[in-house]
Amino acid sequence: MERAAPGAIVTLKDVAAASGVSISTASRALDERSASRSAAAAHVRKVAEELGYRRNSFASSLRRGETRTLGVLVPRLSDTVMALMFEELERAASSRGYFAMVATSGDDPGDERRAAETLLDRNVDGLILATARLDDELPRLLRERNVVHALVLRTDGVSPSALGDDEVGGYLAVRHLIDLGHRDIAVVTGPSFTSTGTARLAGARKALGEAGITPRDGWLIAAGYGIEDGFSAGESLLGPDSRPSAVFAANDNIAMGIMAAAHRRNVRIGEDLALVGYNDTPLASRLPTPLTSVHVHLDQIARTAIDLIIDPGQEPRVRKSMPTLIPRESSGPPKARD
Structure with a gap:
């Protein structure tokens, strides 16, 4: 079967005729939402490809009152986790026949609302918010306007x-x-205005409490999520007088900042100081001392977010993916001290 001549427009009627099926059958076979696995549908798709047929998804979506487009709002794409999260959301959306577009908002609530309105002005079918503040009013405003939306990597306990x-x-x-034998443990968590920061700290406190460990004053530090925040926390914790034997850093950026502070003070990670990060970003395993980190399954989270957007009425509205600890060289037993 020959492809149409350059410039010729292959219509759905042409595909149906060449496939020996009705136009409605051809349309159903080529609808990305159905993804039928029948032999007849596979034949139609093969014929369409050979003819060079290109389905106008945008036009068909408009007829259904949809654009098949989702808006994703992130604080910044320079953040590794945010960039990885968007890639997974884009992949998950594509697998369901949707296109994902991203907008960045920074940390200012006003900028966030303006970025959301920009996406809504483009008639997206739903919004996915990766912005982090617990006191953020945007989810409430979206609920009041009945805008389909979902939060990723955080929750306000109400919105999907x-x-x-x-x-x-x-x-x-x-x-x-x-379990490695440490009792002098410090925790450097994220900002208290984030659900991630408060939840990771709550988990750390639970483990410490079960072991009968009371952290020393100054060993529970609320910081930002940047490398510079980790460096400042490391400078505070690794002073000459007393220091912890282990640190849990609430993300890998914080952990890398602590590594830099440790290097400056000739404290060896994995020997003098055990260190655990969070998110298991790609760089974690490639550092000079590979970083033990808690792996977050972004692919699962992305698929769940897309499901919540496509079927906004389903329960439960808050869905959590179980993380996995990945041990590496940065964590080790406490070094014996003279």
Whole structure:
């Protein structure tokens, strides 16, 4: 079967005729929402490909009152986790016949609302928010306007949310250090205005409490999620007088900042200081001392978020993916001290 001549438009009628089926049957076979596996549908798709047929998904979606487009709002794409999250959301959306577009908002609530309106002005079928503040009013405003939306990597406890179980992750990280024999454990968590920061700290406190460990004053530090925040926390914790034997850092950026502070003070990670991060970003395993980290299954979270958007009435509205601890060289037993 020959492809149409250059410039010729192959219509659905042409595909149906060449396939020996009705136009409605050809349409159903080529509808990305149905993805029928029948032999007849496979034959129609093969004929369409050979003819060079290109389905106008945008036009058909408009006829259904849809654009098959989702808006994704992130604080910034320079953040590794946010960039990875968007890639997974884009992949998950594509597998369901949707296109994902991203907008960045920074940390200002006003900028976030303006970015959301920009996406809504493009008639997206739903919004996915990866912005982090617990006091963020945007989810409430979207609920009041009946805008289909879902939160990823965090939750306000009300809007549909897909995230990792951060409390379990914090628990796994600190329990790992305790099982290695550490009792002098510090925790550098994320900002208190984030659900991730508060949940990971709650998990860490639970593990410490079970072991009968009371952290020293100054060993529970709320910081930002940047490398510079980790460096500042490391400078505070690794002073000459007393320091912990182990640190749980609530994300890998914080852990890398602590590594830099440790290097400056000639403290050897994995020998003088055990260190556990969070998120298991690609760089974690490639550092000079590979970083033990809590792996967050972003692919599962992305698929769940897309499901919540496509079927917004389903329960439960808050869905958590179980994290996994990945042990590496940065965590080790406490070094004997003179």
